[in-house]
Amino acid sequence: MSIGPLKSPIVAPVNPRLTAAIHAAIETYPTGQLGHIVASMPAPLAIKYVPAKYAKKYVTGAVRQLRISTSAGFTWGTGTYVSPLLFPISTAIFGRVGIVARFDPTGWRVFDGTKTTNQKLYIDWIRMQPLHGSLTLTMHSQLANQYLRDLFRMAHTIDCVLFRPDQFNATYTSLHSDVWMNVTDWTTTGAIAIGDSTRFVGAQFTVLLDEEFSPDQYDIERATLIGPISSRQSNAIIMADIVKAYNARHHVAIEA
């Protein structure tokens, strides 16, 4: 659920018409692409892949929540990064162990960053920032990007950003059709929270992938080290298998 009006929103001015355009672009679920995505799944489910080395606590059930990502390197700032289960192996490039969790997007304010018109709105918005020059020219661009994207999401109370993958493997990830999500947890004053995400519940080890990936020099492409061994099944079939396993509290193995 959306948490409603926040106590201390960002109030620094930008052009009022730009603000209005951004607000008009933000869709409230179930309107928009997230609505279509969720309607295409048996339930609102998301998946996050974790390296086996660090997945034990999920496998044993000791950890049942997803963590909010805080590293500056993530595409849309601080938040919980997942892919909707409709794209069941899109993020498998990040680890062999798939954690499935439920979410309730009712009332979420969604910024669809897959649309070029919306990307342009964000770019126009950062141009209007008082320290735009310094933030653009700093060598610490990851920190600046994280700061600006967090601020943009706070300023417009964005619960969820949809975006295309910007890391990929040709067998697992489609740059043109897959959608990834960054979901915001809020503090009571409208800042972005960190720690356990309250947006996702019932996080459960559900997928074990028979593949290892190796990042290239800039971690843009992640090459498979084992497969492909078998032909890839459709997303719909894989999703159905994963949902069945999740509901039965089992896991499903996916061949390389």
Add this chain to the structure above:
Amino acid sequence: MKGLLALSADFIDRLSGGAGEVESEAYETRLASILAADRRLADDLVRIASELTPEDVPLLPRSGWQWFCGFLATRSTRPPDDFLHALFDGTTNIVLRLRTIQTLTTLPQDVDGLHRYRMEHAPSLQTFPQPWLRNRMQRIVQDRARDRVGPRAVEQAYDLLFLLMQVGNEVTMAAASVLLAHEWAGMAELRARVAEFIQPLDEETRAAWNEGLHL
């Protein structure tokens, strides 16, 4: 107790992205299981934070402090003001300075304090409710010997002002307004430099900034 923080420095560095995103994610998961296994750990970290002094800034890397302040914010607390002054002064990195100001202005007590203050006071630099910002601004403008308030003070005021404008929340915009309204030797120059920023903007945005800063 603070030694625990020093012992945790590598862990917090990796948690905050010092070894890349995948490692950071893994350390988030590790932290979750550690916090679940030791229910007192979070309270211990809050207690350690309350004891921090300016000399403790080297205990963690800068990005580690950024993470730690975020962690403390989830418990509605933060390190003492003198520590945060040292953290702010110890870096020229603009993002880390912006994050420090966010840390100081987004807790419920900061926002509630501003709302209460607005009901009871005409805003002024002397009575501004957020103590860290009040002290910072007073330090810049307090020199009564006007001939000693030279370009450096105006530069400091300008830097702080634009950080406040960039953070852009209720508390920082209120602070920016009182700094601009305060009568001191550098007032005219500071306002002139803000005008240089606002003047080239389109008419609507200019009007919005003038209104937001009470110019």
